[in-house]
Amino acid sequence: MDTPQAADTVLDDPVGRSLRGAHAGLARRRGRTATYLPGVATFAAVPSDPAPGDWADLAALLGPGALADLFSAPAIPPADWSPVFALDGRQLVGPVRTGGPDPDGVVELGAADVPEVLELVARTRPGPFGPRTVELGTYLGIRAGGVLVAMAGERLRPPGWTEISAVCTAPEARGRGHAAALVRALQHRITARGERPFLHVADDNDAALRLYARLGFTERRRVRFTGARVPTS
Numbered sequence: 001m002d003t004p005q006a007a008d009t010v011l012d013d014p015v016g017r018s019l020r021g022a023h024a025g026l027a028r029r030r031g032r033t034a035t036y037l038p039g040v041a042t043f044a045a046v047p048s049d050p051a052p053g054d055w056a057d058l059a060a061l062l063g064p065g066a067l068a069d070l071f072s073a074p075a076i077p078p079a080d081w082s083p084v085f086a087l088d089g090r091q092l093v094g095p096v097r098t099g100g101p102d103p104d105g106v107v108e109l110g111a112a113d114v115p116e117v118l119e120l121v122a123r124t125r126p127g128p129f130g131p132r133t134v135e136l137g138t139y140l141g142i143r144a145g146g147v148l149v150a151m152a153g154e155r156l157r158p159p160g161w162t163e164i165s166a167v168c169t170a171p172e173a174r175g176r177g178h179a180a181a182l183v184r185a186l187q188h189r190i191t192a193r194g195e196r197p198f199l200h201v202a203d204d205n206d207a208a209l210r211l212y213a214r215l216g217f218t219e220r221r222r223v224r225f226t227g228a229r230v231p232t233s
């Protein structure tokens with residue numbers, strides 16, 4: 001296990017770098033702006049120095065009245081875009097972790113598991129998740145008595161990095177090491193590809209912050225997640 005040393009500036013724009021790179025096949029683009037296909041993710045990317053024309057492109061891409069989920073981008077939308085949310089959080093980077101096969105009980109989740117995945121997400125609220133989010137990467141789960149009780153997966157893919165996301169355990173299955181096992185299994189896969197893991201967590205999520213610290217993740221920067229509504233006219 002060691003700490004990431006690779007250039008990490010791509011982590012300043014993880015959404016844009018994913019949409020222009022590994023996730024180009026899941027992207028819709030207009031000019032210098034981009035977003036994910038409906039149901040995959042709500043995130044949208046604008047350049048770091050957005051001009052009025054870029055906001056016009058994003059408005060055309062998303063449509064009137066739509067949510068522009070800017071993720072952690074510091075860009076400030078025009079005055080007639082109404083703020084929808086602002087949430088303070090942290091971006092953490094994780095150690096590489098070489099390892100063997102997945103622990104017993106860890107399974108890969110696919111399209112057929114989406115209804116169960118969405119049910120677990122609704123119960124645990126790990127963050128935004130849509131019916132096609134599992135297409136972004138590998139999603140792993142743990143079942144108890146045939147029922148999905150824990151999962152975690154890969155989301156943003158800026159060059160050289162993979163974001164671990166949707167880490168969640170049903171309340172009745174917590175404190176058994178499920179989340180730790182799943183994050184470790186993802187770290188092994190990411191490391192095996194020659195990439196580094198990173199993730200995002202809200203400032204007030206103490207249980208998750210403890211979990212990630214125990215697994216060796218350290219803070220790279222503070223972030224603020226923001227969303228705004230595209231004007232209707």
Ligand SMILES: CC(C)(COP(=O)(O)OP(=O)(O)OC[C@H]1O[C@@H](n2cnc3c(N)ncnc32)[C@H](O)[C@@H]1OP(=O)(O)O)[C@@H](O)C(=O)NCCC(=O)NCCS
Nearest residue numbers: 124126167168169174175176177178179180201207208210
């Ligand atoms: C954060 C979350 C994923 C943790 O899931 P979990 O499966 O309970 O995690 P773990 O079991 O690996 O670790 C949880 C605790 O159990 C402890 N634990 C793990 N295995 C244990 C065992 N065999 N015996 C006793 N305690 C154990 C861990 O030390 C940890 O203790 P701590 O919280 O005091 O540090 C879960 O609380 C959750 O789903 N939260 C809501 C969704 C969310 O916020 N996700 C994160 C988004 S960034």
